Amino acid sequence: xxxxxxxxxxxxxxxxxxxxxxxxxxxxxxxxxxxxxxxxxxxxxxxxxxxxxxxxxxxxxxxxxxxxxxxxxxxxxxxxxxxxxxxxxxxxxxx
Amino acid sequence: xxxxxxxxxxxxxxxxxxxxxxxxxxxxxxxxxxxxxxxxxxxxxxxxxxxxxxxxxxxxxxxxxxxxxxxxxxxxxxxxxxxxxxxxxxxxxxxxxxxxxxxxxxxxxxxxxxxxxxxxxxxxxxxxxxxxxxxxxxxxxxxxxxxxxxxxxxxxxxxxxxxxxxxxxxxxxxxxxxxxxxxxxxxxxxxxxxxxxxxxxxxxxxxxxxxxxxxxxxxxxxxxxxxxxxxxxxxxxxxxxxxxxxxxxxxxxxxxxxxxxxxxxxxxxxxxxxxxxxxxxxxxxxxxxxxxxxxxxxxxxxxxxxxxxxxxxxxxxxxxxxxxxxxxxxxxxxxxxxxxxxxxxxxxxxxxxxxxxxxxxxxxxxxxxxxxxxxxxxxxxxxxxxxxxxxxxxxxxxxxxxxxxxxxxxxxxxxxxxxxxxxxxxxxxxxxxxxxxxxxxxxxxxxxxxxxxxxxxxxxxxxxxxxxxxxxxxxxxxxxxxxxxxxxxxxxxxxxxxxxxxxxxxxxxxxxxxxxxxxxxxxxxxxxxxxxxxxxxxxxxxxxxxxxxxxxxxxxxxxxxxxxxxxxxxxxxxxxxxxxxxxxxxxxx
Ligand code: SF4
Numbered sequence: 293x294x295x296x297x298x299x300x301x302x303x304x305x306x307x308x309x310x311x312x313x314x315x316x317x318x319x320x321x322x323x324x325x326x327x328x329x330x331x332x333x334x335x336x337x338x339x340x341x342x343x344x345x346x347x348x349x350x351x352x353x354x355x356x357x358x359x360x361x362x363x364x365x366x367x368x369x370x371x372x373x374x375x376x377x378x379x380x381x382x383x384x385x386x387x
Numbered sequence: 388x389x390x391x392x393x394x395x396x397x398x399x400x401x402x403x404x405x406x407x408x409x410x411x412x413x414x415x416x417x418x419x420x421x422x423x424x425x426x427x428x429x430x431x432x433x434x435x436x437x438x439x440x441x442x443x444x445x446x447x448x449x450x451x452x453x454x455x456x457x458x459x460x461x462x463x464x465x466x467x468x469x470x471x472x473x474x475x476x477x478x479x480x481x482x483x484x485x486x487x488x489x490x491x492x493x494x495x496x497x498x499x500x501x502x503x504x505x506x507x508x509x510x511x512x513x514x515x516x517x518x519x520x521x522x523x524x525x526x527x528x529x530x531x532x533x534x535x536x537x538x539x540x541x542x543x544x545x546x547x548x549x550x551x552x553x554x555x556x557x558x559x560x561x562x563x564x565x566x567x568x569x570x571x572x573x574x575x576x577x578x579x580x581x582x583x584x585x586x587x588x589x590x591x592x593x594x595x596x597x598x599x600x601x602x603x604x605x606x607x608x609x610x611x612x613x614x615x616x617x618x619x620x621x622x623x624x625x626x627x628x629x630x631x632x633x634x635x636x637x638x639x640x641x642x643x644x645x646x647x648x649x650x651x652x653x654x655x656x657x658x659x660x661x662x663x664x665x666x667x668x669x670x671x672x673x674x675x676x677x678x679x680x681x682x683x684x685x686x687x688x689x690x691x692x693x694x695x696x697x698x699x700x701x702x703x704x705x706x707x708x709x710x711x712x713x714x715x716x717x718x719x720x721x722x723x724x725x726x727x728x729x730x731x732x733x734x735x736x737x738x739x740x741x742x743x744x745x746x747x748x749x750x751x752x753x754x755x756x757x758x759x760x761x762x763x764x765x766x767x768x769x770x771x772x773x774x775x776x777x778x779x780x781x782x783x784x785x786x787x788x789x790x791x792x793x794x795x796x797x798x799x800x801x802x803x804x805x806x807x808x809x810x811x812x813x814x815x816x817x818x819x820x821x822x823x824x825x826x827x828x829x830x831x832x833x834x835x836x837x838x839x840x841x842x843x844x845x846x847x848x849x850x851x852x853x854x855x856x857x858x859x860x861x862x863x864x865x866x867x868x869x870x871x872x873x874x875x876x877x878x879x880x881x882x883x884x885x886x887x888x889x890x891x892x893x894x895x896x897x898x899x900x901x902x903x904x905x906x907x908x909x910x911x912x913x914x915x916x917x918x919x920x921x922x923x924x925x926x927x928x929x930x931x932x933x934x935x936x937x938x939x940x941x942x943x944x945x946x947x948x949x950x951x952x953x954x955x956x957x958x959x960x961x962x963x964x965x966x967x968x969x970x971x972x973x974x975x976x
Contacts, residue, residue, distance in 0.1 A: 302630075302633045302634070302660065303626060303630050303633075303634075303659075303660070304622060304625060304626070306660055307625065307660075307663075312655075341617075351837065351838065351839070352617060352618060352836060352837050352838055353837070354634065354835075354836070354837065356637055356638075356939070359637060359638070359639060359939025360939060361841075363837070364843055379637045381633075381634055381637075382621075382622065383617040383618050383622060383836075383837075383838075384618060384622040384626070384630045384631070384634060385618035385619075385622060385623060385628075385630075385631075385832070385836055385875050386623065386628030386629070386631040386659075386680070386695075386696045387696070387825065387826065387829055387831075387872065
């Protein structure tokens with residue numbers, strides 16, 4: 293959808309939400325606000341899988357904006373634009 | 388004795404002679420067990436480099452001081468010189484064979500010599516017996532295990548080779564407890580060269596615990612830590628290791644078509660999420676493991692174990708294949724025949740690029756899912772194109788005049804993380820003592836997954852120090868012997884506490900880390916004796932010179948040289964990569 297941010301869900305988030313993506317009207321929002329809006333739109337809570345109680349990133353959460361980890365940008369304050377792709381991964385591991 | 392059994396037996400299959408190998412308290416304390424003690428003993432028993440397949444070469448099956456105690460402690464390590472790489476090698480496997488070997492009263496079993504006819508070893512508290520393997524030689528790993536299990540009883544655990552090991556394929560694996568594998572480095576071929584089909588272990592000896600009260604308390608804390616941690620308590624259980632497919636792909640470092648691209652367009656179709664909703668029958672777990680990262684799966688025709696992340700990649704993106712059932716069946720075939728899935732898949736990818744380039748006319752083509760299991764069969768039985776695939780990628784690419792197309796370090800194929808996407812992982816591949824492997828220092832943990840802290844994957848700053856530290860911690864875990872996935876939930880101080888409560892010895896964190904450093908340095912010495920130099924601590928030119936044009940790791944190359952000097956300095960090695968006299972003295976080597 294033009295003018296929206298694509299939020300994609302992976303790992304446990306996808307199982308929780310039973311969907312793999314949402315188009316969120318989020319141009320200009322900080323990632324934290326984008327996430328709240330995505331949660332409302334999804335109609336089911338999921339932020340507890342990726343944020344801690346103080347609404348900071350859980351250790352191991354990976355949020356990529358256009359492939360770049362927001363921890364290397366401004367964290368949850370990173371702003372997104374229409375057309376951006378945001379990948380959300382709950383903490384995961386393997387080897 | 389607490390922790391250890393205090394008994395290591397060596398047996399010569401040529402003469403049938405067996406004896407106890409004396410190991411003093413000091414040596415146990417310095418090398419712990421598993422990988423560390425195994426490498427120490429190997430280096431003492433075989434001080435000069437031997438042909439890995441020669442009768443005189445030793446192969447060691449090692450348990451550790453924690454084997455048979457806390458969670459994930461059913462594992463074992465196999466140590467020898469690798470026929471694939473010529474380096475020192477240790478290969479780890481889960482299941483319960485390690486616990487069974489220890490319950491037979493052994494910290495380790497050393498096998499040398501070559502039996503005249505195929506044999507297997509039956510190990511129990513009564514001793515080690517050589518038995519005739521007629522009727523079992525030639526069997527795939529599952530029927531072989533089943534037959535031996537029937538003879539030995541339900542409590543026994545069997546570690547065996549399949550046709551690939553019998554045929555001396557240099558990347559043959561050892562399989563135990565049905566589908567657990569000591570996969571990497573060709574330890575199965577070392578067994579095959581000895582005419583040794585299997586080791587069967589059973590017993591009733593319990594590991595003595597020095598501080599039962601402290602041990603119980605620590606066990607409860609460990610349970611809580613593993614349960615609370617989102618990776619060990621949730622993700623690995625629900626999605627297995629293949630959860631990494633989408634993660635690594637999103638980072639633009641999911642090696643595609645022999646590492647020519649970092650993004651696989653069909654990643655979704657072979658992801659852990661997809662496996663969970665298609666092939667998965669149930670979770671499976673090793674001895675005393677609450678995590679249970681294993682996947683028992685089925686396709687329309689078959690069922691078995693896997694695929695794990697590395698295998699999904701090796702037979703999937705690496706070959707341009709997105710047919711999950713075909714990948715799973717290639718995995719089942721590797722398990723049945725006793726082959727390392729990473730080297731097998733990587734070598735097929737190398738062959739596909741050789742064929743595409745015109746250097747080889749064997750007709751292997753990207754995306755040819757239908758022929759995967761057939762190529763695996765041909766490799767194990769040394770027929771058709773399998774004769775050449777059985778060389779492994781380094782020798783195969785050299786044979787057809789394009790050595791640069793083998794994605795290997797020191798002859799071992801690198802796994803499913805393109806090093807251009809993580810500078811620390813790149814350094815770890817280049818300096819790993821057994822060649823291109825991710826298990827010597829899993830830098831993906833901090834560089835991608837953000838454990839225990841998040842590091843910038845494209846930066847080289849501080850990476851030499853962290854790679855050395857991760858290598859040392861890995862050596863400790865492999866020597867204790869525990870599962871590396873515990874590292875997501877606990878740190879070094881939990882490990883030293885476990886060791887204290889079990890052995891009663893006052894191990895501290897510092898001492899443990901020094902033991903890890905000692906093991907890595909000793910492995911370096913063994914490799915130097917075998918002729919390895921700084922020139923071998925490198926990566927295929929593709930990673931040093933060619934950039935991806937797409938994906939989030941685009942326009943990057945590995946900056947190895949700027950990390951290597953510093954790494955040697957951190958290690959206390961000279962600029963040529965040789966441990967200095969001061970380092971050797973400090974570590975008591
Ligand atoms: S986490 Fe997986 S590999 Fe490790 S011991 Fe448990 S089941 Fe085995």
